[in-house]
Amino acid sequence: MSFATVVDVLSGKVAVGDEVTVRGWVRTRRDSKAGISFINVHDGSCFDPIQAVVPNTLNNYDNEVLKLTTGCSVAITGTVSESAGKGQSFELQATAVKVFGFVEDPDTYPMSPKPHSMEYLREFAHLRARTNVTGAVMRVRNCLAQALHRFFHEHGYLWVATPIITASDAEGAGELFRVSTLDLMNLPKTDQNEIDFSKDFFGKESYLTVSGQLNVETYACALSKVYTFGPTFRAENSNTSRHLAEFWMVEPEVAFASLDDIAYLAEDMLKYAIRAVLEERADDMAFFQQRIDKEVINRLEHVANNKFVHMDYTDAVEILQNCGKKFEYPVSWGTDLQSEHERYLAEVHVGAPVVLKNYPKGIKAFYMRQNDDGKTVAAMDILAPGIGEIIGGSAREERLDVFDARLAEMGLPVEEYSWYRDLRRYGTVPHAGFGLGFERLVSYVTGMTNIRDVIPFPRAPKSADF
């Protein structure tokens, strides 16, 4: 007797007639007066549960098998057979059922086999993993993460672990979470009656990172092709379906690369990851297509098989101004595009992800490379229909004189950027990179509309349970 996963049996990896033991959790039980019970067991290895056919001749049939309810954990031993019923290719003719744990009171078990709202499931983040929707999301999420690592590995990129804790508040990408071991009830003070951070753990103020970019640039300017893939923290009071306080970000950074180089890199990367999901997680995607978003597979296939549309910010402004649609906010060159504008471009004008490039420098970050026109910077956003900005990137300003002038122009303290400036002082090279919001990608690929449902334990304002 050997152990097998549900996917091993359903995919035909185990020969008909072989005896195996499958372990997992009961999804449903149906009893037949023909003297058998049907028990569907899932173990996370694939979307479908396996059906075990349990005869009433088992010695624990009456006192245990008939008491199995949704959520009970079991090991079922049986011979693999081709199914006599519809709905599955193979099933298990049970010869033994071992119960690891019953659900102590089925009436209070929050996960019934009937549909629940996503809001309700979120209140049970520890148990929603057993639902088919969360299981499917997590398998697709894993598939995407593995595919992204594989993509970079195959293209000669090194995965660099940038720090989670940073003492630099100069990253300029939003509100920071403070990291401190000081006693909040008894803060050490300086002579000026200010908090004495020299007494803190790191001897200075420190925070959770809002981006690994600045750090990973140092490794790009040495190892040429690198990327980060890790958690990122933003203390913004953002209450939307596409923001998290703790999320994962993929940030490739490429020496000697131009803006167009990384725009095509982003396109290749997204197509690679999407194809991986379509090939490897067809079972889960069929579920999303059926229950979550009727268009999701068509949309992904379209993205995987068509070139991304590239568009200059300046041209986008012109398109929006001449499209005849009335927007709540007017479009004018030099201001950031509103959500309604981005949505129009991605959803109506293009109908697919669109790469917007070369934004006015006034609305972009200090490190972005100035274009020769003196008005724009080499920045790009990739906007996905339904999600909005999924990727933001840029060529980095590698010319020290231009960089310093930009810092001065924005009133930023040059001393805060000493190590970053060193990259420009010692053997500077043109380089570029972007950040992909990983959960936004998972949302887009699965069709799940709320980002809190594509991460195991979402952290958001007023929400850090589990």
Place this chain on the structure above:
RNA sequence: UCCCCAGUAGCUCAGUUGGUUAGAGCGGUGGACUGUUAAUCCAUGUGUCGUAGGUUCGAAUCCUACCUGGGGAGCCA
């Protein structure tokens, strides 16, 4: 943080000219039937009506504040 909406049984929801004992479906439980598939049929229990105040003879229903959730906006990935 701003605007709009919602909060009633374990779940999904119905329930306003303010008026007795607040309803349905599903789930659970008991039974019938069945190689069943989110099975079907019969029976059955369930409520601080989000919280705290207020108006009123009387509030799930009207008013105020707060909490939580949803949609949208801003910030961004």
